[in-house]
Amino acid sequence: MKKLIPIAVATALLLTACGSGNYAATQLPAEPQAAPTTSTTPAPARPCTDGLGPLASYAPDNTTPAPGGVMPAGSWMEEIQKRGRLIAGVSADSLNLGYRDPITGKIQGFDIDMINAVAAAIFPDAPTNPRRVELRVISSPQRIPSLKATTNPVDIVARNMTINCDRWHDIAFSAEYYRSGxxxxxxxxxxxxxxxxxxxxxxxxxxxxxxxxxxxxxxxxxxxxxxxxxxxxxxxxxxxxxxxxxxxxxxxxxxxxxxxxxxxxxxxxxxEEPYGLGISLLHPEFVRFVNVVLQQMKDRGAWKDSYDKWLKAALGPAPVPPKPIYGRVPVKR
Incomplete structure (x- = not known):
């Protein structure tokens, strides 16, 4: 079987060459190009140490503000408001999840819809003001480091990231928003x-x-x-x-x-690959807030609308949205 053209090469050039259209998007510095390498044996995964499974997130409580309302003083949501934009780590090359449209230059997809919903919950004008969201393009290995960075970290990562116990040692997760495999x-x-x-x-x-x-x-x-x-x-x-x-x-x-x-x-x-939105362990109140946003998307039909737009053609009719599991208690740091 002979392949006529390297389609992905052409697509990759478009993905990185286009501007961001209606979104404020940034690209992390390019990593050195190297030949593909054979992977070494991974380190043993770290277990959950609190008796909970990986899907348990932080439950919203009476201190969690309503989306679109006043953000509590000292909360990370207030810090985001003061900054004027939500910073999200995303993919720009995963078609239908997070990808840059080669015509418009706009980064879009199912994962991006999750980010836009969080931004709109903090900034009511976000749907009409693209400056309210900075989409920072990251690779898979950069997902956790981008949240833990001491200088200019991202607020949230939406990049088809599987929730597991090992990662809970380094970052926090929202409730599950999609079940892949x-x-x-x-x-x-x-x-x-x-x-x-x-x-x-x-x-x-x-x-x-x-x-x-x-x-x-x-x-x-x-x-x-x-x-x-x-x-x-x-x-x-x-x-x-x-x-x-x-x-x-x-x-x-x-x-x-x-x-x-x-x-x-x-x-x-x-x-089974349960997707969660990655957030710093330092901001449990932001995790609770995001969990409210995700539940509202599921309850109001916005989650299904997003699935139908981006994933239905390839994966079939929308499944029942994952139900949240709560019970995790933040560890003081």
Whole structure:
């Protein structure tokens, strides 16, 4: 099977070359380009130490302000208001989740709708004032460091990030806002029906993602390589440096839409990937506030509207939105 053009290469150039349109968007400094590397064995995951599962977040309480209302003095929401904008770490190359439209230059998608809802809850004029949101483009490995940075951190990360106990040691999560799952993308003419049949094959997964660990568990005999972005994996696939890609079904749906020579093994889903919005452990009141915003989106139909717009065509009718799980208590720091 011969591929005529590297579609992802062209797309990547558009993603990084365009302006941000109606959004104030920034790009973190480019990381040094290097050849794809074979991943080393990951460190053991750290367990939840409070007796709760990973999905338990901080419950809203009587101190949590209503979206659109006055933000409490000393809260992180008030700090965001004083600054004049919400700073969010996002993807710009995950089609339908967070991507830069090559025509308008606007970063948009399902994850971006979550950010816009949070911004509108703090700034009522956010829907008509693009300066209320700064979308900072980050790679998968930058998600947690961008929240923990001591200089110019982001307020929130919406980048198809799986909630797990290991990450709760470093950052806090909102309640679950979407349940994805891991699948595998292979050449269209491949007869493979399971990741178990990919022994000895080079498979790409984003660096710093749970997809990499899940892939190794599903088949320890694959040859994993990594890229910093989802588009990076698609480029390696199109260049023939990777036989396939393994990752969240939401991301792979975007990859397949960009490459007619690719298909997803739809009959096999070998992980559950609950998405949460990442927030600093230093701001539990902001987590509670965001949880109110997410619940309002689900109750008012805005969540379903966003799903139908961005994901329905690739993944089918909208599922029931994930129900929040609460009970976690912030640790004083």
């Amino acid at each position: 891991q699948k595998t993308l292979v050449p269209r003419d491949s007869t493979v029906t399971s990741v178990k049949q990919l022994s000895g094959k080079t498979i790409c997964a984003p660096a710093g993602s749970t997809s990499l660990d899940n892939l190794k568990k599903a088949n320890p005999e694959v040859m994993p390589i990594t890229a910093d972005t989802d588009t990076g994996c698609l480029v390696l696939f199109q260049q023939g440096k990777a036989y396939g890609i393994s990752g969240d079904d939401t991301v792979l749906a975007g990859d397949a839409a960009q490459d007619p020579y690719a298909r997803i093994i739809t009959t096999e889903r070998f992980s």
